[in-house]
Amino acid sequence: MDEHVTNIINDLKKDNVQAYLLTKFTNVEYISNYRPTSFAFCVIKEEPIIYVSSMDMEIAKNNSSLEVKEYESMDVMIKELKSEGIKNLAIEPSLPFGSYEKLKDDFTIDSKTYIDKQRMIKTTLEIEKIKKATEIAQKSFLQLDILNNKNTEKEIAFDLVRLMIENGASKESFDTIVTSGASSSLPHAIPQAKRLEKPILIDWGAIFEGYCSDNTRTIVYNEKQQEIWDIVAEAHDKAIKAIRPGLKCIEIDKVARDIIADYGYGDRFIHSTGHSLGLDIHETPGFSIRDETVIEEGMVITVEPGIYLEGEFGVRLEDTVAIYKKANVIGDLPLKIE
Template sequence: MNLHIENIQNDLKNDDVQAYLLTQFTNVEYISNYRPTSFAFCIIKENPIIYASSMDMEIAKNTSTVEVKEYESFEVMAGELKNEGIRSLAIEPSLPYSTYEKLRDDFEITSKTYVDKQRMIKTHQEIENITKATEIAQKSFLQLDILNNKNTEKEIAFDLARHMIENGAEKESFDTIVTSGANSSLPHAIPQDKKLEQPILIDWGALYNGYCSDNTRTMVYSEKQQEIWDIVAEAHDKAIQTIKPGLKCSEIDKVSRDIITEYGYGDNFIHSTGHSLGLDIHETPGFSPRDDTIVEEGMVITVEPGIYLEGEFGVRLEDTVAISKKGRIIGDLPLNII
C-alpha cells in the first residue's frame, strides 16, 4: 500500500468515514499511477479499488498500483459498496452534482479534501519531474531567438510548444501565452495573429512525466516599461527571499504586494502572487491574501507578481520555487533575458 493511501485511510478513520470517492483524473493518477482517458471511480477504503471504463481497462491494468475492475453501471458499483457495509462516503468538492445526486440516497455524503492535503507536499521524485519539465521549458524558450523573430504571436506560441515537445515534453502544461504591446495588460491574453509589439510577455510551461512547469518573462524596451519591470522584479525577488517554513502563504503574498503598493501600483496587481503546481498547473496552497496555509518543506509554489496598466502594457515575472529550509528557484533562466 502506498503512503498516500495509508494517510488518507488514517484521515477516514479519524473522521469516522468509511470510504472516499475520487473522480478527478489527476487525483486518480496521484493515488494509483493510472491516468484515466475517459472516466474512472477510485474508491479508497480498507481495500481500495478503481472502476475503469472498458476503454481504459488495458492501460489501467498495465499502470495502476490499485486493484482495477471494469465499470458495469452505477447501480452495480453502489451495490457492491453497500454489500461491504459502506454507508458513509467522502467525496471531492469538485464531484459533479449529477453524480452526487446518484449517491445521496444510498450514502451519508461529506465533502473532503484529503488528496489535496497530500498533494501539497511533493516527494523528491515529484520535484525531480517538475525540475525536468522546467529545464525543457526554459531550454525551449531560449531556442526562440525572440529579438530577431519576425513571426506573429500565434506562430511564436506554436514554435515554443513544438520546441518543448521536441525537447522531451509530453505537451504544454497549459496554453502558451505570447502577448505584446497593449494586450500584455491582459494577464491571460490569447496570442494574436499579429507581429510582435513592445513589450513582449511570454507565459509558458512543459508537461513532463505528468508534471507541470510554469514561467513568465517580460521583455521591455522603453524607460516606462523598464521602470515597471524593475518594480515587479523587486517584488519577485523579495518574496522569494522571504519564503521559509512556518510563515503563512498570505504573508509571502503581502511582501510582494506591499512593494508594488509602495510604488503606487497596488491596484494594478490584480491576481495572487503565486500558486502551487504539480500534476495540475494550479494546485493548493497559493501565495494569496486569503490563503493562511502554513508554508511547509516540500511545497512547490510559483512566485509571479505583475503590474498591468490598462490600455498600455503589463509586466509579469514568474519562477517556480521549491521550499526546503528556504525557497529555491527551480531552473536557471535569468529574469532579464535581453
Template structure:
C-alpha cells in the first residue's frame, strides 16, 4: 500500500471539509511522514491538489532522491508566495507549531487557520511503522540488558553514555531522547540529568533508541530498600492495571483515570505529577496521550506509552514505563521484565 498517497488523500479530504485550499508544513518529521524526505536545513511543504516541497539548495540532492512529492529549489518567500497565489489559493492552513516569524510572511496574503491534519494521520501507525518501533525497542532493551548497573561502581553520566553507545552498537541510529540514568534523590525529578557521581539507590533509567527514524521509550527503576519496594509495588499495580484496561473505543483520559486512581488510593495522588503516557513514532512525543485532558477515542494501530510514577520530593522517585500498541487490547512492545 502507498501510505504516502493514502495520508495525502485523507489530509486533502479534511482540508476540503474546512474549505482550506492548501496546507503549509515546516516541521521536519511531518514533511518526512508524508514524503519520505527529512529536511536537514529547512523546507516548506505545500499540500494541495498538486503538492510541492520547496527545499533549500543544500538539500536538493537528498530531497530529489527521497521525496515522493515534487521538489523545487527554494529561492525566496516572495517567489514561493507568488506561485501559491497564482493557483488561486486564498485559504491556507498551517501547523500550530509554525514559527511566528514564518506566519508573518504569509498572513497578509492568505486567510490562515491552524490545523493538525498531519497529526491526525500520525495517530494510527501502519504495520511498517509498528515494525520500526518494535525494532527500536528491541535494540534499546538489548542494550539495557548488556549494561552493568548492578555493581554500582560507575558514575551516572558514564553509564548513561555507555547505554547510548550500546544502543548504537546494536543498530540504533542514535538515542531517541536524552538518556536519563539517575539515582538517589535525583530520581524524584522526572527529567533529571545524569550527574558525575557514583550510583545511589534507587536507580532510574529512562531511555530509548531510534531506528529507521522511529523512537522507542522505556523506563525501569531498580529498588533496594523496603520503602523503595513499597512505592515500586504501587507504581507496578498502576502500570499493570492501566495496560489491562486499554481497549479500542475508550477515551484516553479513562486510562489516565485508571492509573491515577490506584496511586490515589494509596495516598500518593499528589506525587503522580505527569500524565500516564504519550504516543510516539517519528517524534518521541506525539498525540494522543493518556492524560486527563485528552478525550481522544482509542483506536487500533495507536502506539502509546504507559508510565505512571510516584515522586517523593528530596527522597526518591519510581517510574515504570512500557510502550503498547493497540490491537483488540494493548500489547506491550518488547519483553523486558519490570524487575
C-alpha cells in the first residue's frame, strides 16, 4: 500500500475514525495517481476504494493505484460503506455542502485535514518535478526577451504560456500575470491589450507532471522604482536566509514584513510572504502573520514580498524554496532582469 495511504490510515486509527472521504481532484491524485476529470469519491479505509464516474473508468483503471469502482449513486455508495460497519466518517473541509447533506444522516461526520498534513512534506520525486516545472518556466521567460518585446501585455502572457507548453509543461499553473505601469500596483492584475509601460511585473508558473512552479520578477526603470525594488529584494533575500527547520512560518513572514515596515511601507505590503505549492498552486503551510506551523525539511514554499503604491506602481519578487537544513532556491533565474 502507498506510504501516503498508510500514514493516513494510521492517523485514522489514532482518532478512532473508520474512513476518510476525499473529493478534491488533487487530493485523489496525490493518493492514487489518478486525477478525476468529472468527479470521484475516494474513501480511505483498511481497503481503500475510489468510486468514479463512467466517463472516468478507463483512465482510472489505467492510472489508479487503488481499487476503482463505477459510481452508481450516493445511496449505493452509502449502503456499501454501512455494510462494512462504517459509522463515522472524516471529510475534507472543502467537501461540497450538497455531499455533506447526503451523508450526515448516515454517519457521524468530522472535518479533518489528514491529507493536508501529508502534502506539506514533499518527497524527493515531488521536489524534482517542481524543479523541472521551474526550469521550464524560467527558460520560457528568458525566451520572451521581455526587455525588447513590443507586444501587448495580453500577447506576452499568451506567448509565455505557449513557450512553457512547447518546453514541456502541460499548462500554466495559474493565470499568467503580465502587467505594467500603474496597474502593477494590483497584486492580481489581469493582462491588458496595451503595450508595456514601466515598470513591468510578470508572475508565472508551469505545471510538469502535475506539479506547479511559481516565480515573479519586476523590471524597474527609474530611481523611485529602483528604491522600492531594493527594499523588496532585501526582504526577499533576508527572509530566505532566515528559513530553518524548527522555526515557525509566522517568524519568516515577520522577517520580510519588518524590513518593509522599517522603510515606511508596512501598510503597502498587503499579502502574505509566501505559500506552499505542489499539485496545487496554493497549499499549506504559508509564511503569513497567522500561520504557526513549524517549518520542516521537505517543505516547498514561495517567498514573495511586495510593495504596492496605489495609482503608481508595484514591485513583487518571488522565488520558490525547497527546505532542507536551510532554504534552497529552486531555479537559477537572476532576481534582477537587465
